[in-house]
Amino acid sequence: MNKFIALIVGSSLLLAAMIFLLVRNDQSTSITNANGEAAEPLVLFCAASNRAVMEAIRSDYEAEFNRPLQIQYGPSQTLLSSIEVSKTGDLFLPADDSYLAMASDKELVAEIIPVAKMQAVVAVRKGNPKSITQFDDLLSKDARFIQANPDAAAVGKLTRNVLSKVGLWKKLDDATTATHTTVTDVARDIDVGAADAGIVFDAVLHTFDGVDFVELPELADAQANISVGVIASSKQPQAALHFARYAAAIDRGMKRYEEFGFRVDGKESWGDIPELNIFAGSMLRPAIEDTIAAFESREGIRVNRVYNGCGILVGQMKAGQHPDAYFACDSEFMDQVTDLFPERVDVSENELVILVQKGNPNNITTLKDLTRKGLRVGVGHEKQCAMGWLTQKTFREGGIQTKVMDNVTVQSPTGDMLVNQLQAGSLDAAVAYLSNAAGAAEFLDAYPITGISCSTATQPWAVATDSKYPETASRLFQKICSAKSQDDFAAEGFRWKLQTVNTTKTLPGKDPETEE
Template sequence: MRRITLAAVAVAFVFVFSLSLSMQQPKQQKGEQKKAEAKKPSVPIKNEGWRIIYGDPKAKVKVEAFYPVGSPGHEFVLEFSRKLAESFPGKVQVIVYDWTKPKGADEFSKRGLTCGCFIINGKMQVTYKGKTLAFMRRPEMMGWNFDMLKAVVGAEVEKVYGKGGSKPQQVKKTALQKSGARASPQGVVEIFVPCGLAGPYGDLARMFQKQNPNIRLRPNVTGIVALLNQLQAGATPDIFLALGTYELTKLAEQGKFVEGSLVKCARIPLAVVVPKRNPAGVKRLEDLASPKVKKVITYPFNLSGGRGAKQALEAAKIWDAVSKKIFTPKVPDQAKQLLKKGQADVGILYRTCLMESYIPDQPPIIEHDLVAVQTIPQHLYEPIYAAAVLVKDGKNLDAARKFLEFLKTPEAKGVWLKWKFEPVEETARPAKLSDKSPLFIYAGAAFRPPLEEMGRTFERKYGVPVKFNFTGSNCLLAQIILSQQGDLFLPGEEFYVRQAQKRGYVLKSEIIGYFVPVILVRKGNPKGIKSLKDLAKPGIKVGLGDPKACAIGEISEAILRKNGLTETVRKNVVFRAMTAPELANALRLGAIDACINWDAIANYPWVRPAVETIPIPPEQNVITANPLAILKTAKNFQAAEKFLQFALTEGQQILRKHGFTARNDLPPAYAKSLFSPVKATK
């Protein structure tokens, strides 16, 4: 069932039929259909209020339709559904779910859908005569018709019942088909476009196609989650237009994108958004901690917007006060609508959502019921970018590259500004040395406290601004591969630098410190945990890092393997964190009883009062080195080299200040416990 659901949410737009497959009905045929509609239906119909069922329940081909039945413009849904069941009696059953009814809405939400669609035997995306199709929204909007739907369902009937199981309607060939001419495939570029970027995309597409008349852009516009699911399920458009780059990380790890093809188009600012009446009196981010604010809505935390919202709240030191008030809708597009309906007092949303168009080449819709009372300062969260990237195995990457090059032009950048996005680079304060461009450092999330202090000290001393991207180490490596940008790389362990080195991204590296794993328990150690073996005791809720996302996850697995505890402890694991700080936070909030984490995390000011540390003996432990690498993509090599030397000298004292193990401070007893990246890859 899960595979079917993923397939169902995978696509949200029809890939338009070429003229050669157009099946417009002649006037005479339409007249005959109108007469037929007046006749009594020849298939059983069952109306349950929230859903209407056409056809034989024993039919092996199931077609499901999800629409607001009865709403203006959706009259076609029941007509098409009935005609499908009548066209294939006994072989096709059609179920129409009305999402305006509570049960229908539950089913719609359960499938993760964002717009109306027809699903054929669990598949929304189908291939017919070499074309990839989906039947979404209204036919006149998306360029499909009943004959197309009937032809695809007929093909499914033949597949299930064998040849002769269906008799598809014969369609008169077009002049183009008779001549044998074909549209050049080199001229079509398929692009996945999130709804939130449909407005600027429409302007960009019109400008690009005017300059490149031989290239036709074919967009697939829907919610970001549906598009990501479609990529995960194996779809291969030529370009993915991203509403934030964080959500591309896992797909990049799987090799879905062409390395180095990412183009950052604009920054997407986050804002504190309230209903027009603003009943809670919110004026700025800090007001979210007020008792007057009962509910806060934002995007899911696995998306760039939700991640940025959490970072901003943490940086403003109000996360603890606000976190229990936050709720996130399953479908991010609903966040704005729920806020408008009064289901939250305030939202942390993209500022651009107050002026957007869900359909390309349409004027923007200005939100008059919502107000952005504050644009959240950029220094409180990592920049969120609207970006474009080439999808590996796309069918027309040469033409797609032309579009990406166009996105770099001044006229294209101007389009984003029109739609209230921000330039990719902030207007920075002038550096003391005008020839020094800012440094950009990819760093494991656990390094945030000492690195941010290093960055401030380095900028004061040398006049070079330092920007960071903090997240799980494996995610960082994927971002480097995807963007081919950045100056330095500091992951949680050496394995990731070795991987980057193999791919040719590293110029040089030096070890600046070490992470020593420990067991962290809640204050007072209520479960009496004293050793690794105690993590396997019944009733102990254990948290570990995700080995696919962060270094502490991989090292924890290595520790359990070393001590023969993998299976026994795994039974008690109730939480997998994307980063080491996230793991500590789960412990602090009582979601888990214990975790394996870095010794340095225990010294975080917000962690120290709530936890106790249990050392892991050297012979049972696995230690990891922290190499700081200069990347070959560095734009300011001189400053990058200077920062590396700074980290090896003055930076060592800053590491010690924050409770980290500096380069020369590792006890000799741990020397044999160092993690081997070479062994780990075997």
């Protein structure tokens, strides 16, 4: 019997994918873009539980941007299988982001953008005639309790998972008088009086006038997170990301989600072509510039980056310039703006080294060597950059600050300037980051600073609390944390410090579920 059921389910999934392809190929596009050309439709695979709200968002989006949106509704598992089989489509919006975690594991989606939440609640007839207010009321023989099949529907499986952990599932299962395939069927039975109570997602009840709901503490953890994923094989990722941002914007799609009874807590504003402002220490530029440029191109947005000494950047921020994100050269300069960036992540590390001309003609290998009379030494400016601040701290710990400063002829806001002057022959030595020497190995030699514990800088990243585009900034950070980007950091002399980045935003301990 199990093999027979598996065969039927597998055949159904394949049939769904084939039907979708046939329907898509038969549909013609009559909408044109701003240039009068036929606009290629965006194809969205969407969970049926989101149908009502998504139809409203589709109407808004097509009216505002004159771009058609084709939507395939169905069970989330069936949609995921269709994407995997057909290798088509642009966007995937399941009823719960556990499906996006599965899709991500299979490399079927590239970006994931959170949208809204649904809460499992007890649906009752209007006015709650059975006075159902607590969990034990569901077990009463006087109440006809129904629910969605836990082996077929997300709300049923989610309910089973949550209640099993506290030993209540068997009691509820025994009290269940009937099960249905979908959450909508449960709500419909209660609406027409065929049942007294059932567990549904709260947002599903938006279209059922004859149904109220009761929230129970036992179901508090039974919450579905709704996100939209951009399908990795999409031929139009810019357009797909444009719609995904629209659906998740607090002043566009998220307003509709709230109107339709979903729970929202997003902070991302809408921008047709958002401008993301990033402040970053100059030494980080060679490690992140290519990643930012690629992100900018894929998203179809603008990323305004300001590279400079972190002391200068902090001064600009204290004067009122607030970027969306800040990538500091050292924790000290993030500490100075914690009011703007309270939640930071330490990403990488960089070492101070002694840089000399190729072949080391002056035989300079230690900090003490820098104190020899007649040497021309360059360092970072203590007030203008993290490198200069860390250099002075290193000199103090090494007990050579006074003597070495007698030889300092240049104090620069960036390490690149020191490298240029070394190559030009106007300096004999400089204290800079190892990353500064990464692109000048044929001209310079680098010597590590040993015996000094403070010669390592840590580079933290943070998104501003008042950013208009916090989710977009977070997606940029995910690209910075990609394997390719980590290789770029290593090639530029950085050590990667961050261990993991949560890109799917799946609830801890949550199992993948099947949705109607």
